[in-house]
Amino acid sequence: MIEDLHWLGLTWDEPMISQSARIPFYRAALRKLHSCGFIYPCNRSRRDVLAAASAPHEADESDEPLFPSEFRPPPDAPLPMLAGRETTNWRFRVPDGETLIFHDGKFGEQCAIAGRDFGDFLVWRKDDLPSYQLACVVDDEAMGITEAVRGADLMRSTFRQLLLYRALGLTPPAFYHCPLITDENGQRLAKRHDALSIRALREQGMTPEKVRAA
Numbered sequence: 001m002i003e004d005l006h007w008l009g010l011t012w013d014e015p016m017i018s019q020s021a022r023i024p025f026y027r028a029a030l031r032k033l034h035s036c037g038f039i040y041p042c043n044r045s046r047r048d049v050l051a052a053a054s055a056p057h058e059a060d061e062s063d064e065p066l067f068p069s070e071f072r073p074p075p076d077a078p079l080p081m082l083a084g085r086e087t088t089n090w091r092f093r094v095p096d097g098e099t100l101i102f103h104d105g106k107f108g109e110q111c112a113i114a115g116r117d118f119g120d121f122l123v124w125r126k127d128d129l130p131s132y133q134l135a136c137v138v139d140d141e142a143m144g145i146t147e148a149v150r151g152a153d154l155m156r157s158t159f160r161q162l163l164l165y166r167a168l169g170l171t172p173p174a175f176y177h178c179p180l181i182t183d184e185n186g187q188r189l190a191k192r193h194d195a196l197s198i199r200a201l202r203e204q205g206m207t208p209e210k211v212r213a214a
Helices: 002-008 019-035 046-051 132-142 152-167 198-203 208-213
Strands: 039-042 089-092 099-104 108-113 121-124 147-151 174-178
Touching: 002 198, 002 208, 019 039, 019 089, 019 121, 019 132, 019 152, 039 121, 089 152, 099 152, 099 174, 108 152, 121 132, 132 152, 147 152, 152 174
Parallel strands: 147 174
Antiparallel strands: 039 089, 089 121, 099 108
16 A cells, blocks of 8 residues: 555655554543443344344445444443453443534534434444554554545544544544545445455556546
């Protein structure tokens, strides 16, 4: 991927980081969320969530399905200790009914209601790795990111991350969500659809200029 980015003519000032080398930082954030009671252990699978009566069966494939509130433990249930090496999933309990708003640099004001537009989400996985949501927040804070630029398919994830920023006492960056690149049929480029990669375009003789202009 780094080679392909250089081929496209993209450069960056900051050194590349490896998330595998940053596990202690993610684990420290997990401990803080745990000590403040924001998370709980969860053994429900994605299949369980999709099968639940209250979960949408036509979920957006770019986002996770809505986690049913009945799968939660009661708020006053005893909270198990962290194991040090986690073998269960840990979820963030969203504040049901709270309206979250942020201004997007591309699409303007964005609004979502916790518990309706998105539900409790993973912060730590049973394979003892942080979720995308937690890793993004911790890394952006560590690198002093002031504007996060990413695809529009991650818009809903931004609301989840805003809750994590608040729970961890951090200041979120500004956000800019870009429209997705699609193929000639309007299908977004994604590995699951065998979409063209930058490497494949290179092998077909495309120039960096043509790829950047696409």
